[in-house]
Amino acid sequence: MQVTETVNEGLKRGYKITVTADELDAKVNQKLAEAQPDVEMKGFRKGKVPMALLKKQFGERLLGESMQEAVDGAMNQHFEETGDRPAMQPDVKMANENWQKGDDVQVDLNYEKLPEIPDFDASEIEIEKMVVTPDEEAVDEALQSLAENAKSYDAKDGAAEDGDQVVIDFTGSVDGEVFEGGTAEDYPLVLGSNSFIPGFEEQLKGAKAGDEIEVKVSFPEDYQAAHLAGKEASFATTVKEVKAPKQAEIDDDMAKNYGAEDLEGLKGQIRERLSAEYGQAARAVMKRRLLDILDDKVSFDLPPSLVQAEADQIAHQLWHEENPDVQGHDHEKVEPTDEHMKLAERRVRLGLLLAELGRKNEIQVSDAEMTQAVMNQARQYPGQERQFFEFVQQNPQMRQQIQAPLFEDKVVDFIFDQAQVSENFVTKDELQKAVEAMEEEDALE
Structure with missing residues (x-):
């Protein structure tokens, strides 16, 4: 078996894999020898069918299997030896399309490999975390809302x-x-x-x-x-x-209707809920700033096929948002713009960076975390939770869609743990302005 490099341009790689006819014949003979003890054929005792007869009877079928196994084995060996990881599914084609029995098999293998992701020191990253303490005005607003619902x-x-x-x-x-x-x-x-x-x-x-x-x-x-x-x-x-x-009176009786012991207990629950909401909003802003830092800090070559695929998806999604009446996907191809390509480059760069950081540090989404995420989404379909669970179990793409943001958040938290995080105590309005500014940036992208 021979592997000859044909393309080496940037991240693009091309190879010609040659499996000789003798190698194929040996692989077929090996398969026949392994099967011979269990073969029964009229006129022969079990396990005593001559190899020549077995080859005549089953050789053609085993030849196809042997070709596939030989090529797959050569590809796996190649990736193990080179350490290359294809960015997308490799393109594998027979080079000698007029192949006949007795010829060598030649296969062209082409792919874009994932780039080498440079290491970076997360401890050098300085980032601010906005902290909001619920004030009495916010608590009173929440109480008024509860009273409105309880009227x-x-x-x-x-x-x-x-x-x-x-x-x-x-x-x-x-x-x-x-x-x-x-x-x-x-x-x-x-x-x-x-x-x-x-x-x-x-x-x-x-x-x-x-x-x-x-x-x-x-x-x-x-x-x-x-x-x-x-x-x-x-x-x-x-x-x-x-x-x-x-209007319901804001008192202990109303608090008990909401499951609290008294009014002070209800206020405490409101403060906890508000703190959690502020914390989630602050984390979203902090994550966006971190991604901006990483996008500016780390640079490496990007696989063109990944960028193009991401840009096509962005353009297609935005087109449907602008044309909500079109439900199907049988419309003309939507060509991505320069802005779409720029956004795609950012997404691919950050995606590869976070994926590599997670891989190197063995960050994984546990079964329990995945189950909890599926349960959270299943609640959006009252009465159909079981069907949703079954759909997710049978749909690898759906599982990947649920798992991807979980993995990303775990990697982001890993970086936060190492970074220099400073707390900045701000008002609710200041946090809201930061969230709105983040959403405006997302909309522009």
Whole structure:
């Protein structure tokens, strides 16, 4: 077996692999010898079938297997000896397409290898961590929000106003026919909540208990029930009660309704939640700054195929965001711009850098971490959690999509642990401005 280099340009590599006819013949004979003891054939005892007959019977099929194994073995040996790691799937083609039995096998192997990632000293990185301590104003805002959610409604005399709750019976019909899902009794509807079809709630303002009203509306053109989309409907509605909102008192009783022992305990829970939210936002800003530092600090050659593939994906994704009505992917190819290529280079550079740092330091995503991440995503599909789990188990690409950000965050935390991190105590508004600036940068990218 011979391996001859044909291309050595930057990260591009090309080789011609030659497997001689004698090597193939020897491999076929080896396979036949290994199988001979178990072969049974009419006229011969088990294990006594002559090699010549076995070769005539099975040689052609084993020749194809031997060719594939020989080429795969040569490629694996090559990658072990050179230490090359292909950036993408190598291109492997038969060089002698008119190959016939008895000829040597020649295969062209071409690929772009992953670059050598230079080492860097993470302890030299200086980065700031924004720290926000929840103030009493933020706690009070959260308490007011909880009180708003906990408010009750008491019956009132007079006409219904915006913010009031009306208890109604209604029957909906289209073209005189009652439709499924358009009937309810004792339904509590808060006027101004915009929870019903546009125009419905407005027609109940000024109504009193006992009023019977015919509410006429039109379903939106994009209504989820296609048979009702754009149709005019009539709802025979009876107002049974009108109730005014009653704000919940911010006291120990309200706190107990939210699972706390008393009001001070609820405030403590709010501070913990706010601290966690501020911490997550601050970490996102800190991570973005770290990636900017790494992008500027570490430089190396990038595999053109990876950059092109990433740029194509960016251009395709942005095109669909600009053309939301196009659901399929059978449109004309979207050519990436210079900006797309620049962003692709950044993403590929940082991706390779973080991947190599994780590999060298044996950073891995544990089964428990992966399971927890899948569970978190499964909650987005109430009642279909099991189906989601099964889908992830059967879909390697989906598992990779879930695992990739987990791995990246673990590598980022590894760098944070070694870097020089200084704390900067800021206000909530200052943190918010930093988050908005980060999101604007992401949008521009």
